[in-house]
Amino acid sequence: MTETVSETASASASAAAAPSVAAAQLDGVITVAGLGEAGEEASYPACDGRAILILDSVVDEGNNGAAMPDIARQVLAAHPSGKPVHFTVPGACPSLRAQVDGANIYPIYIDYGSDVEAMCRAKATYGGNGRILGNVAEYIDPC
Numbered sequence: 001m002t003e004t005v006s007e008t009a010s011a012s013a014s015a016a017a018a019p020s021v022a023a024a025q026l027d028g029v030i031t032v033a034g035l036g037e038a039g040e041e042a043s044y045p046a047c048d049g050r051a052i053l054i055l056d057s058v059v060d061e062g063n064n065g066a067a068m069p070d071i072a073r074q075v076l077a078a079h080p081s082g083k084p085v086h087f088t089v090p091g092a093c094p095s096l097r098a099q100v101d102g103a104n105i106y107p108i109y110i111d112y113g114s115d116v117e118a119m120c121r122a123k124a125t126y127g128g129n130g131r132i133l134g135n136v137a138e139y140i141d142p143c
Helices: 009-017 068-076 116-126
Strands: 023-026 029-035 038-041 051-060 103-111 129-132
Touching (some): 029 068, 038 068, 051 116, 068 103
Antiparallel strands (some): 023 029, 051 103, 051 129
């Protein structure tokens, strides 16, 4: 189920306060993903040079929220590392691709802060793509 949320502040606030909302969209962008009672809001990581491990890049073909269940399953499941898994909106930082062939991309990731070495060790163990979040549109894996 996909629910479209208007751009009013009250609608956005009520969507963020209600984790049982299956999916919330603002201008076609998924900002909340959930399964039943469990839900997760999109994160907005700082583009400050932090290291993240992108576990998956979920593509929302048609930008209609159909990718929400896939996002929710990944962010709500426990990761073997024990670290929390997040998702962010397309292009949250210039160093994250926003779209492919016009479809929004949602990075599913673990944030390692300034510890690039730990992120690279996790990549060697779990796979994925390392990325340094910055304000330049370069997609370089430091590992």
